[in-house]
Amino acid sequence: MDETIWPAVHEARRWLDLSNGTMPLELTCRILKVTEEAGEAAAAWIGLLGQNPRKGVTHTRDQVAAELADVAFTALVALASLDLDPRQALTECAAKVRARLPSDGPPTPARLPWPPHAP
Template sequence: MDETDPIWPAVDEARRWLDLSNGTMPLELTCRILKVTEEAGEAAQAWIGLLGQNPRKGVTHTRDDVAAELADVAFTALVAIASLDLDPQRALADCAGKLRSRLPAGPGPSAWPPHPA
């Protein structure tokens, strides 16, 4: 782990704080996982606000707002993984590896997504 990277210590601190504040029973862990969905809804709301798709509100968000909400989703998911007594850094690396193995070789996005034969 890169000691200058603030992400992983912050994930550990958030998990410890939640464990001490709320406990670690299955209901609490369920709520931590469901929190990812709540944060995803906020990201969707920010995107809708960026596009101005609510005529009553108009444009209410920026790309930076959307990015911040998406970062909340990612961070919340990492804390949920840690709360399951798993290594969120390893889970993220495994996910990246799985995704990379599915990407086509060579340049250009024209080969993606693959078309059924």
């Protein structure tokens, strides 16, 4: 991973600690923030697909990607806020996922037309 990520995670955690404290309620809010960011990613995806007939297509793939990155970064900050090593937690998670994958390689995914709607 890009080595700018880990210092940014720790700087964000330090800033939040100094600004908001580290009591259980604050840590709870940091964990709940992951859910808030996930909701924004979901809204962007719905907007990309144009699933709200009143609004139509309102987002791009890049906007969805940015929202998903917010989810990931927010989760890393929450991990650091629990006095855990986010890099180690992410590495262990990746190893767990890889262990579940079939050894003969990934299946061929079904492909749908993209983008789902004409611009």
